[in-house]
Amino acid sequence: MDKAPPETTNTDGRRASHGSVTLADVAALARVAPITVSRALNNPDSVSETLRSRIRTAVDQLGYVPNRMAGALASAKTKVIPVIVPSLSNVVFIEVIEGVQETLTAHGYQLLLGTTDYNLEREAELVSALLGWAPPGVMIAGLRHLPRTNTILKNAGLPVVEMMEYGARCIDMNVGLSHFRAGMEMAEHLLARGYRKIGFVGTRLRDDYRARQRYDGMHRRLLESKTASDMLFDYPGGGSQQLGWNALGDVLKTNPELDALFFANDEMAVGAILRAQRDGIAIPGRIAIAGFNGLPVSSLVTPALTTIISPRKLMGHTAAEMLLARISGGSPAARRVNVGLELAAREST
Amino acid sequence: MDKAPPETTNTDGRRASHGSVTLADVAALARVAPITVSRALNNPDSVSETLRSRIRTAVDQLGYVPNRMAGALASAKTKVIPVIVPSLSNVVFIEVIEGVQETLTAHGYQLLLGTTDYNLEREAELVSALLGWAPPGVMIAGLRHLPRTNTILKNAGLPVVEMMEYGARCIDMNVGLSHFRAGMEMAEHLLARGYRKIGFVGTRLRDDYRARQRYDGMHRRLLESKTASDMLFDYPGGGSQQLGWNALGDVLKTNPELDALFFANDEMAVGAILRAQRDGIAIPGRIAIAGFNGLPVSSLVTPALTTIISPRKLMGHTAAEMLLARISGGSPAARRVNVGLELAAREST
DNA sequence: ATGAATTTTGATAGCGCTACCATTTTTCTT
DNA sequence: AAGAAAAATGGTAGCGCTATCAAAATTCAT
The missing domain is CATH 1.10.260.40 (lambda repressor-like DNA-binding domains)
Structure with a gap:
């Protein structure tokens, strides 16, 4: 000074x-x-x-x-690690980033943030651009990328962690959960509680293929049951509470025969519950509501929301630790980690 | 390939x-x-x-x-811009970051993320460390820093935008709103609706001085009124819905004479409303509830939450634009921008 | 005390790229 | 067509730091 x-x-x-x-x-x-x-x-x-x-x-x-x-x-050598996620509007990514950030910071690394807006083209460009910083590793959301992106990352020869979803094939390391399985479990639960006509409400499902996987899981299980059927609703725009609020009205009007709705995320599901509250729609009497993520708010609304809890921060921590392990020459405990999920059966179903 | x-x-x-x-x-x-x-x-x-x-x-x-x-x-020259915020757990910062990110990306810049956890010491270190990347500018939350931090940033001789709050003295440029004024306006509103014994509920107010400023603003206005009084509640931990939920119970038990609660943010306020719903506490009959931020959920709960809407994404956009203007040699329209605020008087008061 | 092993310090040569100025090639002017 | 102006290309010299190896200073062993 x-x-x-x-x-x-x-x-x-x-x-x-x-x-x-x-x-x-x-x-x-x-x-x-x-x-x-x-x-x-x-x-x-x-x-x-x-x-x-x-x-x-x-x-x-x-x-x-x-x-x-x-x-x-x-x-x-650098201590900057690119973290590539689809969007910041979704709490889920924020919490993963938070977990990553905590671990990275503790080890003296910086986080270089990139968002793709669910666009794989943009993801490829971003990966390329960020590799120019000669990072010691890369963290990226999702297992599905353009072939080009996979090639670049593989050729870069550095530790890569793919986060958010768990699957058989990964570039290098993988931490996540099975969205297909999440869908199946929710279907299982809804069947057990006697629901037979189930709607799945999501947004931008072409891009948000993880939500789509949850639908696929549910669909598969319902097919197996032979007694139940489903219906897919795909809205444009982000998966906000407002959207869930609107969707509940729409769906009940156009498809009054449905007896349960599985929303792509808790935000939307909570929006629907708040709408039901306001309009005096009985949940689960008139229609059951389920979500995905296990946000804190899910247990505070009335009725409390049935949802699937995903360990988001843990995912971030684990992913960062695995990456750091590889960076410092060692090898992580496992190359692929399924962080699992937990169905919280509550009042809304 | x-x-x-x-x-x-x-x-x-x-x-x-x-x-x-x-x-x-x-x-x-x-x-x-x-x-x-x-x-x-x-x-x-x-x-x-x-x-x-x-x-x-x-x-x-x-x-x-x-x-x-x-x-x-x-x-x-680099195209990486450090963005320093207290925390990622608070939606408010996320939305500002989102705004910043959108604008920066559009101009080919990258965002280097740093979080201080409301610790000014850590902030100073972070600023120092990030300057090592020779960035063309710096974005940082808040107007209050250690003298050391101010010195470093001023000596660096680069464009700096301080965000989130609006005040007289800034290092270089400033985009934000007056939290003191926000507190005054809410006090005004509560007085107008006839409330006289008002509690302010916040968390970690020593660190989160912007929330404290809102309290100060409210306090000042209530003092002027001579008919009303306030009470300050400061909880440890983050300002979550769960905390608002718990706080409502606590406060009503220990201070039944209160007729209104002004929460430091919408998350807490919404938590309190959800709790009231669950327990059948009449709002605003038994007690009025107000929040701050204007999160989308505030208008979806029943009763709809009275709150102060802050233009968060706009703040991020504006801040980034000002910085980019300075980086490219020009000068921004103004060095200090008050993005303003809007009181949404709704059912909860 | 004396040579060997060890620790501490330094000299040199880049890392991969761009600023600066010099040179060559092209286009324009009259 | 000849010279001037403009455009396109290249040579050189670093940016500020660290890897590598060499030298000096210290400690150790006998």
Whole structure:
């Protein structure tokens, strides 16, 4: 905080980055070689106490901030990890990111965020662009990508974790849960409670193929039962509470024969419950409602929402830990982890 | 996708970053000078059509991904912008980030995410660390930082936008709203509806000083009125629906004389409403409830929640636009923007 | 005390890219 | 057609840091 130069450009007119205080300046002030300063900062134990403290003083005095670019370029190592998710509007991704962030931060890594808006083309571009940062690993949502994306990631030869869904084939590592199975379990539950005409309400199902997998799971189980049938409702727009609110009205009007609705997520399901409350529609009397995710709100609404709880933060933690394990040369406990799911049977069904 | 080398290390045993295909390789294949490839990629118009297509072919054939570190080091420019927020558990920050992300992405910038967990010490470290990426600008939540943080940011001499709150003194640019005013307006509203004993329910108010400012605003207005009084409740933990749910019970038991509760955010307020619904507590008959933020759910609960709507995504967009304007040399329309707020008087009061 | 093993420090040479200026080629002017 | 202006291309020299190996200083063993 003493004599940081106000100008961003050097006096000689040549390029300069930010504070313009370089490692060499520190070295000069501390009367040591630049490489020693580098060591003192990155590997303190390899420098004697004397020099270390002299260097620390110089660093503080000059307000030196290491240029990560230069360091990364020289060592071909960074501590920035791209995390690629479809969207930030969905709480689910947020919580996974949170888990990832917590673990990464604890190990001194930074998170470089990319969103694809469920567009695989954009995902491919993003992966390419982010690889330009020479990251030590990549975290990405989903198992389905363009062939191009798979190729790029495989060729990059770095640790990759695919998150959110669990499946047989992954690029490198995989942490998630089976959405197909989630759908089956919910179908099982609804059948057990006597529902026979079940609607699945989702949004943008062509893009959100994980929600679609839940539908497929449900559909399969209902087919097996031979006594029940389903109906698929696909709305445009994000899976918000407002959408669930609207959907309940629509569906009841156009398909009064339905006796249960399985929503693609808790947000929508909660919206539907709030609508039912407002309009005096009996749940589960008139129609049963189920969701997916196990958001905290699901247990607070009346009636409490039947849902499938997914361990989102755990997923983030696990994924980050696996990645870090691989980065530091070791191998993770397992290359594929199914974090599982838990059906919470509550009042709404 | 042709001949990407499987190894990460060079044959000569020296360091290599990722794909190891460099600009020089592309140049060799296209039979031009490296600098021409650089130009073809960064400033296509300055290269003839002939060479440009020859270079593009070479790039595709080799699967070349530019090394951003090297580029950034050489040009002292990056397209990565640090965004520093207290937490990801709060929807409010997410929506601002979303807005920021949309605008930044549209201009080819990347978002480097940092969270402080409401810890100013950590914030200072984060700022320092992120400046090491020589970013062209910085976005940070809040106007209150450690003196050290202010110094670092000012000395860095780059565009800085402070978001979320609007105030007189900012490091460089500021986009937000006045939380003090929000508190006053809510007090005004509650007074107008005849409430006189008002509780403010928040969490971690020492850290979340913006919530505290809302309380201060309310307190001031109530003092002026001379007829009303307030009471402050400060809970530990995050401001979740569950916490609002619990708080309603606590507060009614220990302070039955209260006739209104102003929650620090909509999440808590909605939790309280859901609890009231479940327990048959009349709102606003027994007690009025108000929130802050204007989350979509606030208008879906019964009774609909009175709240103050803050334009969060707009804040993110505006902030990002101002920053980009400054980065590209221009100056933003204004250095300080008050995005304003809107009180939605609904059924819960 | 003396040579060997160990620790600490330094000199050198890039990492992959772009700024800067010089050179060549093309287009324009009269 | 000859020279001037403009456009396209290239050579050189770093950006700030760290890997590698070499040298110096220290500690250890006998």
